[in-house]
Amino acid sequence: MTQISRYLIRQLVGPLVFLSLALTGIILLSQSLRLVDMIVNRGLSIATFTELTALLLPGSLALIVPLALFCTVLVVFNRLSNDSELVVMSAAGMDQQALAKPALIVAGVAAIIVMGLNLYVTPLALRTFKAEVYEIRSNYASVLIQESEFNNPVTGLTVYVRSRRPDGELEGILVHDSRDPAKPVTMLAERGALVRGDDAPRFVLLNGNRQEVDRVTGRLSLLYFERYTIDLGDFAKPEGDHWIEPSERFLTELFQPGTSKDDLRNIDRLQVEGHRRLTTPFYAIALTLIGLVGAVSGEFNRRGQGKRILVTAVVGILYRLGEIGLASVAVSAPLLIPLLYLYVFGGCAVALWLLMRDRITPLVEPDQPLAVAS
Numbered sequence: 001m002t003q004i005s006r007y008l009i010r011q012l013v014g015p016l017v018f019l020s021l022a023l024t025g026i027i028l029l030s031q032s033l034r035l036v037d038m039i040v041n042r043g044l045s046i047a048t049f050t051e052l053t054a055l056l057l058p059g060s061l062a063l064i065v066p067l068a069l070f071c072t073v074l075v076v077f078n079r080l081s082n083d084s085e086l087v088v089m090s091a092a093g094m095d096q097q098a099l100a101k102p103a104l105i106v107a108g109v110a111a112i113i114v115m116g117l118n119l120y121v122t123p124l125a126l127r128t129f130k131a132e133v134y135e136i137r138s139n140y141a142s143v144l145i146q147e148s149e150f151n152n153p154v155t156g157l158t159v160y161v162r163s164r165r166p167d168g169e170l171e172g173i174l175v176h177d178s179r180d181p182a183k184p185v186t187m188l189a190e191r192g193a194l195v196r197g198d199d200a201p202r203f204v205l206l207n208g209n210r211q212e213v214d215r216v217t218g219r220l221s222l223l224y225f226e227r228y229t230i231d232l233g234d235f236a237k238p239e240g241d242h243w244i245e246p247s248e249r250f251l252t253e254l255f256q257p258g259t260s261k262d263d264l265r266n267i268d269r270l271q272v273e274g275h276r277r278l279t280t281p282f283y284a285i286a287l288t289l290i291g292l293v294g295a296v297s298g299e300f301n302r303r304g305q306g307k308r309i310l311v312t313a314v315v316g317i318l319y320r321l322g323e324i325g326l327a328s329v330a331v332s333a334p335l336l337i338p339l340l341y342l343y344v345f346g347g348c349a350v351a352l353w354l355l356m357r358d359r360i361t362p363l364v365e366p367d368q369p370l371a372v373a374s
Contacts, residue, residue, distance in 0.1 A: 004089060007345060008102035011076050020068040027060045028053055035157055055129040062117040065110050070287035070316050073103055077295035078309050100355060102293045107288035113283040119251055126248045169193050186211045189229065203230040246273035272330045275340050282344045288349035291318045297355055319347060
């Protein structure tokens with residue numbers, strides 16, 4: 001590898017890392033806003049918030065890296081062109097293929113990283129995220145009850161809490177249980193807490209009363225108690241009861257789903273997700289080639305190549321959006337799944353052909369010495 005190639009790789013890697021992290025951070029911020037409320041108002045620890053946010057990182061990174069690389073190629077090569085560095089490299093004997101080689105090396109490494117994220121890291125992280133959320137709902141259910149508001153932790157169960165003590169104990173509790181529509185029950189208690197049971201969280205009420213009205217006779221039944229327990233078994237279903245989403249499945253589970261009703265009903269969706277896992281890493285290469293066509297092919301223009309860069313950016317974005325639309329259509333028409341491969345590899349082939357066909361028109365020929373003004 002020549003010194004110029006190493007220089008170009010360094011110029012690409014820095015902005016790529018920065019842009020990938022910046023765009024990923026924006027996506028993570030929008031996804032984690034719902035968790036911020038649990039920290040501010042419901043007592044969720046910063047460590048738990050950080051862990052949950054980190055588990056969303058691989059999926060966001062796999063989506064961002066190809067697009068970030070495309071933007072990096074356009075920005076870096078446009079800057080090199082404006083600074084006349086591309087002209088100097090061309091005068092030194094480098095053609096567009098030699099200029100493209102460092103970018104393609106970076107694209108190949110990015111494609112390998114995205115492939116690893118797609119096939120293993122992302123589904124594992126999302127599964128862990130789902131398990132962590134389940135544990136929070138089960139073990140820390142009390143953080144999901146806001147004070148001075150009517151809460152519905154379970155369908156048919158309404159809870160009002162006047163205040164929460166620092167140790168997590170709740171005070172001034174009203175519970176209306178209408179899970180059995182024929183026998184609605186209202187309970188009042190001085191204090192209580194949500195605790196973790198052997199299989200599900202339970203609401204323990206202390207020093208209160210239980211009120212039930214007979215709908216036939218209209219008589220009120222009033223029961224005073226020192227301790228009363230409400231089972232919240234429906235609050236958090238066991239993990240096995242949840243259907244595993246396509247994004248949480250490994251490749252073998254996508255191509256060989258189970259025989260459950262949900263799997264059979266979504267088999268086309270699972271198949272498309274599996275093929276997308278295999279094709280999306282190559283968009284790092286395809287978008288890099290498209291960026292190179294716009295940045296290093298064609299004639300050199302002293303006034304800059306802003307118009308060409310803008311057109312290339314629009315083409316690249318439309319090309320990426322086309323894959324998203326094609327994948328959506330393939331869910332309804334599985335016969336179009338082979339087009340996912342044709343689309344990405346066809347884009348690579350066309351961009352590579354355009355790159356090899358055109359050549360930069362240098363200001364000086366490689367063997368011609370630069371004129372020195374006397």
